[in-house]
Amino acid sequence: MTAVNLLQLRKQINSLLWTFMDPEQFRRSLLSLFEQYTDLAYKPGKGAVTSIRTTDLNIPPLVLRELEIALYQSVREHPQAALALCDLLWQDPHTEMKIIAARMLGQLPSEFIDDVLQRIENWTAEQRDPFFEKVFLENGTASIRRNEPDKLMQRAKEWCENKAHNKKKTGLQALIILADDQNYINLPAIFNALELLFLDTPAALQSDIIDLMTILLKRSPVETAFFIRQMLERSATKTVVRISRKMLPLLPPESQPAIAALLRTIPVNK
Numbered sequence: 001m002t003a004v005n006l007l008q009l010r011k012q013i014n015s016l017l018w019t020f021m022d023p024e025q026f027r028r029s030l031l032s033l034f035e036q037y038t039d040l041a042y043k044p045g046k047g048a049v050t051s052i053r054t055t056d057l058n059i060p061p062l063v064l065r066e067l068e069i070a071l072y073q074s075v076r077e078h079p080q081a082a083l084a085l086c087d088l089l090w091q092d093p094h095t096e097m098k099i100i101a102a103r104m105l106g107q108l109p110s111e112f113i114d115d116v117l118q119r120i121e122n123w124t125a126e127q128r129d130p131f132f133e134k135v136f137l138e139n140g141t142a143s144i145r146r147n148e149p150d151k152l153m154q155r156a157k158e159w160c161e162n163k164a165h166n167k168k169k170t171g172l173q174a175l176i177i178l179a180d181d182q183n184y185i186n187l188p189a190i191f192n193a194l195e196l197l198f199l200d201t202p203a204a205l206q207s208d209i210i211d212l213m214t215i216l217l218k219r220s221p222v223e224t225a226f227f228i229r230q231m232l233e234r235s236a237t238k239t240v241v242r243i244s245r246k247m248l249p250l251l252p253p254e255s256q257p258a259i260a261a262l263l264r265t266i267p268v269n270k
Helices: 006-017 023-036 061-077 079-091 095-105 110-124 130-140 142-147 149-161 165-179 187-199 203-219 221-234 238-250 256-264
Strands: none
Touching: 006 023, 006 061, 023 061, 023 079, 023 095, 061 079, 061 095, 079 095, 079 110, 095 110, 095 130, 110 130, 110 142, 110 149, 110 165, 130 142, 130 165, 142 149, 149 165, 149 187, 165 187, 165 203, 187 203, 187 221, 187 238, 203 221, 203 238, 221 238, 221 256, 238 256
C-alpha cells in the first residue's frame, strides 16, 4: 500500500474518539479503521523483531502509534469507560485489538492499578504465545512501571510463588520486564522473588530464568554472581546446578573460579 497520509489518519482517529463512550461502536469503528490500513503486502521476515505480531491484519506501526497517542487523553479523562473498552476489545479475535486494549490499560491512572493487574492476570492466563504475552505485559504495565513499579514487583513475586505454571510464567515475564527497565533500581527485590523459582523450577521455565539472569548479569554482574554462588552453597538442586553451569561462562572472570570450584564438588548427574 502507499505511504500513510498522516493528516488524513489523524482526522480519522479524531472521528473515532467521538465513539469512545460507546464501546461497541468504538470497536466497530476501530476495526473499520484497521481494515482500511491493512497492508496485505507487509509480511515480516522470519525472526523479525516487531512490537506487534498480527493474525490476519497487518497494520503499519505508524497507525498504531498515532492511535495510542490520541487515545491517551481520553483514557485519562474517562478511565471507567476505558476499562469497559479494554474488556470488549480483548474479546475481539484480532491481535491488534487486543494490543490496543493492553496499551489502554498501560495508560490508566495509578488509582486503577488493581483493575489493571487483575486484567493482566486474567488475560495472560489465556495466552499460549510467549511473544504475545511479553508484548502484552510490556504494554499493559507501562503506567504501573512508571509510577508504582514496586506494586508490580510485589504482584510478580506473588505470581512466581503460585503453584500454577501459567502464573509462574507470568511472574517471570514481569520480572524480566522490570529487570530490563533501566529506571527500576530495586534489583534485590528481583533476586528475592527469583530465589524460590531458582531452587525448583519446571524445565519449561528454565530458559525464562536464564533470560532473566542474563539481564541481571548485564545490570549488576557482581550481585548476580554472588546470588548464583549463594544458591549453590545453600541448596544445590538439579535446577540450581543446571542454570549455574549455563551461566558460568557469562560471569565476570574474577567470579568464575569460585563458582566453578563449587560445581566440581557436585555430581555430574545433578
